[in-house]
Amino acid sequence: MLLPRAIRKQACVKTAVLLTTLLTLTATPVLAQGKPLKKVNIAIATAILNVGYPMLTLAKTLGYWKEEGYDVELMPVGGSLQAIQQMVANNADFVQVNASVVVQANSKNDLPVRIVMNNGVLDWSVAVDADGPIKSVKDLKGKTIGVFTLATGGTAYLNSFLRANGLDPAKDVELVAVGLGAPPVEAMRSKKVQGLLYWASAIATFENNGLKLNKLVGDDWRSYPDYSLATMQGTLDKDPAFAIGIARGMAKATVYALANPECAVKLHWQNYPATKPSGADEATLVKWDLNAQQAQLDSLAEAFKLNGGKLWGKADPAAYEHLVKFMLDAKQIDKPVPAASMIVKTPDFFEKVNAFDIKAVEADAKACKA
Structure with missing residues (x-):
């Protein structure tokens, strides 16, 4: 016959086992109730997604877009015109293209393509x-x-x-x-x-x-904005936070790559092994891809300065107005288009894009978990 104290102890054990079983049984359904990641396609004006696109590849590799709630597919499609065509055909939500093509789309074709991030200057x-x-x-x-x-x-x-x-x-x-x-x-x-x-x-x-x-x-x-992330006005109208999340992931990736370029190269090789160069020793391969990547990092840094030097990805209408004037003079377009009309108008858009801990991202980069 069990003593009262033993009975109470046994009851506590049974209760604990029951609670553990219930937690185990309900854990999966509770997690499943979390909001599913939204599928996103970004068409990129390139044939090969090599180390020269860290603002895009690192945003995916480091999970920055997943943190924002998005499952992003990067789609190399060739040139900027092909990327715009993919977006107009609803095969892509965003495009990474030359700014001049965005100007032409608005001026020549009256397409409401909107710049949501400036990632580079003219680096020819x-x-x-x-x-x-x-x-x-x-x-x-x-x-x-x-x-x-x-x-x-x-x-x-x-x-x-x-x-x-x-x-x-x-x-x-x-x-x-x-x-x-x-x-x-x-x-x-x-x-x-x-x-x-x-x-x-x-x-x-x-x-x-x-x-x-x-x-x-x-x-x-170097005073002309160039490589830019863009989307359709309809996408911005449906969900302004969508573009903010995508651009924020890219801003974080930019900060990471600039803080530790060699780590960015190694992460790229891990996740895109087919793009790793060959034909030399490891140190030489790193040197080659650091050189290739640095070209883009320099452009990212120059775009940051061109657009005020305070907010990553900011697209300054004055810089794009400068580009529009050049294209008119060069007869690349027949009629002017107000630069401000081509840039996202969501209130405090770039401030929201930059609402993250830059120091923490830099620290992660220096720690380099490649």
Whole structure:
């Protein structure tokens, strides 16, 4: 016969077991009641999602978008025009594209495409042999310049650069399409071309392949906003917080990458192993991809300064107005479009995007859990 104290003890044990069983049985349903992640597609103006896009890839890798409630798929689709087409066809919620294409979409096609984040400045340059005779833009007279395609976006800036230095783009310089990857490098080595007009990350890959280059840059080139995150006005009207969450994840990723570039490269390799370079020892591979990534990091930092130096991703209407004027003068568009009309108008949008602990993100980056 059990004593009263023993009976009470046994009852307590049974109660504890019962509670544990109930918690175990109900744990999964309680978690399942959490709000499911919203599926999001971002179309990116690139063919390959390499280390040059840390503001996007790290936002996914580090779970920043999941913290905001989104399951994001990154979609490399080729060029900026193709990305816009994917968004207009409802295959993408956001696009990462050249700002000039956003201006053209609004001016030429009356498409309500809205910029929600500025991630870079115009980072093109004319790369020439560092040990060769070309030391300034005037030395390009009579020379051949390699470009990705003859319709490449940098041509308008090159023409303006040439005219400002007394050269006639139609007579004094010849452009030849040499594509991307190994062909531009070979074109320089064989003297088929004496310069390469490309964006910064592309030129970094040429350097990784052994070219020693100097870069000729127009005085005003870095004053133009370029790579930008954009969406349709209808998306903003339905849920303004949607764009804030996506942009905040990218702002965090930007801060992380700038705080520890080498960690950003290693994280990229872990999650996108097919993009890791080969053909050299590990230290050299890291050096190559750090060089390629740094081109984008420099552009991110310059865009931050261009837009006031206080809020990551801020898109300043004055900077985009500067771009609109250039495009009008270059006849890339036929009618002006107010820059402010192309930028998100959600109250305190960029303040909300930057509502996170920057120091904590930097500390995580320095700790590097790659």
